[in-house]
Amino acid sequence: MIGVSGSVRMRWGVKVPMRDGVHLSATLYLPRIQDVPAPTLFLLTPYIAQDGHDRGIYFAEQGYPFLAIDVRGRGNSEGTFQPFIQEANDGFDVVEWVAKQPYCDGRIAMCGGSYCGYDQWATAKELPPHLSTIVPTASAFMGVDVWMRNNICYPYVMQWLTLVFGRASQDKIFWGNDAFWIARFREWFESGKPFKELDAMLGQPSAVFQEWISHPTQGPFWDRYNPTAAQYSRISIPILSITGMYDSDQLGALTHYRSHMVNASEESRARHHLVIGPWHHGGMRKPSKEFAGVQFEDACLVDLYKLHADWYGWTLRDGPKPEFLKKNVAYYVTGAEQWRYADSLEAVTASTKLLYLGSTGAVSDIFRSGSLDEQMQGSGHNTYVYDPRDLSIAEVESTLADPLCLRPTFPTED
Numbered sequence: 066m067i068g069v070s071g072s073v074r075m076r077w078g079v080k081v082p083m084r085d086g087v088h089l090s091a092t093l094y095l096p097r098i099q100d101v102p103a104p105t106l107f108l109l110t111p112y113i114a115q116d117g118h119d120r121g122i123y124f125a126e127q128g129y130p131f132l133a134i135d136v137r138g139r140g141n142s143e144g145t146f147q148p149f150i151q152e153a154n155d156g157f158d159v160v161e162w163v164a165k166q167p168y169c170d171g172r173i174a175m176c177g178g179s180y181c182g183y184d185q186w187a188t189a190k191e192l193p194p195h196l197s198t199i200v201p202t203a204s205a206f207m208g209v210d211v212w213m214r215n216n217i218c219y220p221y222v223m224q225w226l227t228l229v230f231g232r233a234s235q236d237k238i239f240w241g242n243d244a245f246w247i248a249r250f251r252e253w254f255e256s257g258k259p260f261k262e263l264d265a266m267l268g269q270p271s272a273v274f275q276e277w278i279s280h281p282t283q284g285p286f287w288d289r290y291n292p293t294a295a296q297y298s299r300i301s302i303p304i305l306s307i308t309g310m311y312d313s314d315q316l317g318a319l320t321h322y323r324s325h326m327v328n329a330s331e332e333s334r335a336r337h338h339l340v341i342g343p344w345h346h347g348g349m350r351k352p353s354k355e356f357a358g359v360q361f362e363d364a365c366l367v368d369l370y371k372l373h374a375d376w377y378g379w380t381l382r383d384g385p386k387p388e389f390l391k392k393n394v395a396y397y398v399t400g401a402e403q404w405r406y407a408d409s410l411e412a413v414t415a416s417t418k419l420l421y422l423g424s425t426g427a428v429s430d431i432f433r434s435g436s437l438d439e440q441m442q443g444s445g446h447n448t449y450v451y452d453p454r455d456l457s458i459a460e461v462e463s464t465l466a467d468p469l470c471l472r473p474t475f476p477t478e479d
């Protein structure tokens with residue numbers, strides 16, 4: 066089906082063949098007038114291709130053909146959805162198929178956040194010849210921030226698996242139902258049943274959930290999802306990594322960044338730029354001046370679509386370097402309410418200081434419960450009892466305006 070919207074043409078239901086005969090479904094956005102092949106962008110998403118509609122219109126208006134593609138087994142794509150593990154090979158096949166299309170000049174870029182940031186790294190590690198640049202945003206790193214942290218898996222994984230269950234969008238169930246999910250997770254907690262029964266309690270037995278929780282430590286199972294040191298060393302295309310200081314996937318995004326910087330060549334490191342803004346996970350779609358009661362100034366409101374366009378103009382069209390990227394690392398300083406720049410992430414920290422946790426003997430006094438001292442203090446100590454069945458704190462949190470303001474908010478796009 067072909068549609069026209071202003072200066073953009075849209076083709077719905079484009080079939081992209083994979084090496085095993087499965088076809089992924091894409092919506093193609095083309096500039097209304099395109100005289101010659103052009104660099105082409107694509108988004109590979111499990112959140113249904115229509116989620117990329119606004120982005121497709123925007124970039125097609127900038128002169129870039131754009132494809133929003135359902136991952137295998139989701140939306141209108143064929144095959145079976147196996148979260149994360151399938152995207153490396155499929156991403157490679159998409160790149161090389163798009164490169165042969167008449168609207169494309171052979172230069173391909175990817176975009177997207179969260180899962181769609183992860184699948185950019187997964188694709189890049191396979192080194193498709195026509196992949197020219199990636200812009201991974203809020204990128205997940207399997208086994209580090211998804212679906213566990215410090216070897217502890219969180220119940221939220223079942224909320225996310227519900228979102229991507231089947232082929233249709235479950236967004237109404239996923240978003241705006243915090244009270245429902247809190248009640249169900251609490252019901253499981255108070256039942257005393259093991260974590261492995263959470264999926265059954267929610268009415269959705271999940272083989273994926275059971276497989277993931279059966280590997281509670283970082284190791285070969287999780288390593289197969291992420292690039293290896295050798296693969297990071299071979300990724301030499303320009304990269305723009307974007308994350309937020311309140312991003313629930315910041316740990317994943319920075320693990321990818323640091324792994325690439327440690328293993329890549331000096332020339333490749335020079336092509337990798339990092340932006341850290343005062344944003345939470347969803348705020349990297351459209352930055353806001355407020356998060357969890359913290360207020361920021363106008364400087365935080367970076368037009369991330371424009372930053373993407375400027376980046377693609379520089380890396381794909383030999384245009385000028387984006388003005389925003391004054392050095393390889395751009396980071397926002399709250400309080401000062403300004404962007405600052407450094408040549409490396411390590412250079413952001415001017416100095417470090419070792420502080421020791423000390424006891425005042427007044428553990429129940431909110432104003433004098435402890436101290437941080439430059440010198441180790443004497444033998445004073447405090448004790449506390451941890452009781453996982455004590456729900457008194459949860460009762461307080463339930464009265465807050467947004468009790469889940471700091472929970473992982475996966476997914477998002479940039």
